[in-house]
Amino acid sequence: MPAGEVRSFALAVVDPDPKLRTRLALQLGEEADVVTYSEVAALAEYQPPGRQLVVIFGPGLADAPGLSDIERFTRARPDAGAILVAAELSTGLLQQALRSGVRDVLGAPTEAYSLHESVERVSRTLTTVPTLPSAGLAGEAPELGRVITVSSTKGGSGKSVVATNLATSLAQRTSRPVVLVDADLQFGDVAVMMRLAAPHTLVDAVSAQGRLDAQFLQSLLCRHEPSGLLILPAPLEPSFAERVSGADMVRIVEILQSFCAYVVIDTPAQFNDVVLALIEHSDDILMVAGMDIPNIKNTKLGLQTLRMLGVPEEKLLLLLNRADSKVQLDVAEVERTLGIKAGCLVPNDIVVPQTVNKGVPVVLDAPRSDVARALERLAGKFCDAPAAPSSVPARKGRSLFGRT
Numbered sequence: 001m002p003a004g005e006v007r008s009f010a011l012a013v014v015d016p017d018p019k020l021r022t023r024l025a026l027q028l029g030e031e032a033d034v035v036t037y038s039e040v041a042a043l044a045e046y047q048p049p050g051r052q053l054v055v056i057f058g059p060g061l062a063d064a065p066g067l068s069d070i071e072r073f074t075r076a077r078p079d080a081g082a083i084l085v086a087a088e089l090s091t092g093l094l095q096q097a098l099r100s101g102v103r104d105v106l107g108a109p110t111e112a113y114s115l116h117e118s119v120e121r122v123s124r125t126l127t128t129v130p131t132l133p134s135a136g137l138a139g140e141a142p143e144l145g146r147v148i149t150v151s152s153t154k155g156g157s158g159k160s161v162v163a164t165n166l167a168t169s170l171a172q173r174t175s176r177p178v179v180l181v182d183a184d185l186q187f188g189d190v191a192v193m194m195r196l197a198a199p200h201t202l203v204d205a206v207s208a209q210g211r212l213d214a215q216f217l218q219s220l221l222c223r224h225e226p227s228g229l230l231i232l233p234a235p236l237e238p239s240f241a242e243r244v245s246g247a248d249m250v251r252i253v254e255i256l257q258s259f260c261a262y263v264v265i266d267t268p269a270q271f272n273d274v275v276l277a278l279i280e281h282s283d284d285i286l287m288v289a290g291m292d293i294p295n296i297k298n299t300k301l302g303l304q305t306l307r308m309l310g311v312p313e314e315k316l317l318l319l320l321n322r323a324d325s326k327v328q329l330d331v332a333e334v335e336r337t338l339g340i341k342a343g344c345l346v347p348n349d350i351v352v353p354q355t356v357n358k359g360v361p362v363v364l365d366a367p368r369s370d371v372a373r374a375l376e377r378l379a380g381k382f383c384d385a386p387a388a389p390s391s392v393p394a395r396k397g398r399s400l401f402g403r404t
C-alpha cells in the first residue's frame with residue numbers, strides 16, 4: 001500500500017501463542033496497525049469504526065475446536081474476511097476451513113509476501129459487498145422488489161436453468177440490485193451453475209435470526225461479476241434444510257425486496273412448506289414443465305394444487321421447456337390438457353448443458369442461440385429495458401465445483 005494512503009480495512013491476528021501472534025503481526029508491517037488477540041471470543045468485540053476487517057487466524061486455531069470458534073465468528077461477522085494459517089494443508093482441513101467461512105488458507109511458516117498477497121485478495125472480496133442504496137427521499141416508501149418464484153413438480157425440468165438465466169438477464173436490464181435465491185435447500189446448484197465459490201449461504205441468513213436486517217443480508221450476498229447479479233446460495237449440507245421454515249424464507253425474501261428490484265427464487269421439485277410459503281408470497285409463479293408425458297401429468301397436478309390453494313391465475317406463467325417439434329408433443333394439446341396457455345416456449349438445445357457445465361448462463365455465453373433469445377423474451381415480460389452487454393467475458397481455468 002502506498003505511504004500515506006489509508007487502508008479501507010482493519011487487520012487483526014488471533015493465535016494462542018504470543019510469539020506466533022507477534023511474528024504474524026510484524027509480517028503484516030510495522031505501520032499496519034494490527035490488533036492481536038489470544039482467542040477468537042475476544043475478537044468478537046472488535047469493531048473498527050467505519051472500516052471492514054481482515055483477520056488472520058494462526059496455526060493454533062487450525063484444528064476442530066479452533067475452526068468451530070472461527071465458524072462462530074464468521075457467521076456473526078459475515079462482513080469480515082478470514083484467513084487461516086495452518087502447519088499442515090490436508091484436503092480435510094481445507095474443506096473444514098472453507099466450511100468455517102475462511103476465505104484463504106496459507107501454509108505455516110508464512111512468507112511475508114504471501115501473507116500480504118492473501119490479505120489483498122481477501123480484502124478485494126470485502127469490497128464486492130454492495131452498498132445499501134438510500135431508502136428514497138424522506139417519507140418516501142422504497143418500492144418493493146418483484147418476487148418471481150420458478151417452480152415445477154418434476155426434477156430436471158429446467159427450473160435452475162430458467163432461474164439463473166432469467167435472473168442474469170434481469171440484472172443486466174436494471175441498475176437496481178437483482179438477487180437470485182436458491183431455495184432448493186437440499187440439492188441447490190445455482191452456485192455451481194454460476195461458477196461461484198460463495199463464502200456465505202442461506203445458513204448464515206437463517207442462523208442470524210434477530211440480527212437479520214438489510215445491511216446484514218447484503219453482506220451475505222455473493223456477486224456474479226459478469227452480470228452484477230447477487231446470489232444467496234443454498235446450504236452446503238443437505239441436512240440443514242430441515243431447520244428452515246417457510247416463515248424463515250419469507251422473512252429473508254421480504255428483506256431482499258426492500259433493496260432489490262427483483263427477487264428470483266429457484267426451488268426444489270416438491271411443493272414443501274418452504275415452497276408453498278414462497279409461492280404465496282410471490283408476485284409471479286413461473287411453472288416450468290418439460291415436454292414429456294410424466295412431466296405434463298405432474299404439472300397438471302401442481303397447477304391443480306395451486307388453484308386449490310387460491311393462487312390467482314394471473315400470477316401463473318407456464319413455461320414449456322424443450323418445446324420443439326422433435327418431441328412429438330403438440331404445444332396446443334399440452335395447453336388444452338393443462339388448461340392454461342404457455343407464456344414462454346424454450347427450445348431444446350445442446351448449448352444448455354454445455355453452458356451449464358461451463359458455469360456460464362446461456363444468455364451470456366450464447367446470446368444469439370434460440371434458447372437465449374427465448375429466455376430474454378421471458379425476462380422482457382418482467383422488465384422491458386434492453387439487457388446491457390456483459391462486462392466480463394466467461395472466466396476459464398477455475399475449479400470444477402465453485403462451491404467445494
Ligand SMILES: Nc1ncnc2c1ncn2[C@@H]1O[C@H](COP(=O)(O)OP(=O)(O)O)[C@@H](O)[C@H]1O
Pocket residue numbers: 152154155156157158159160161162321322346347348349350352353354356371
Ligand atoms: N432447453 C433445454 N435444452 C437442453 N437441455 C436442457 C434444457 N433445459 C434444461 N436442460 C438440461 O437439463 C438439466 C436439468 O435442468 P435443471 O435446470 O437443473 O433442472 P431442475 O432445476 O428443474 O432440476 C440441465 O443440466 C440442462 O443440461
Ligand SMILES: [Mg+2]
Pocket residue numbers: 159160161184188189267
Ligand atoms: Mg434445480
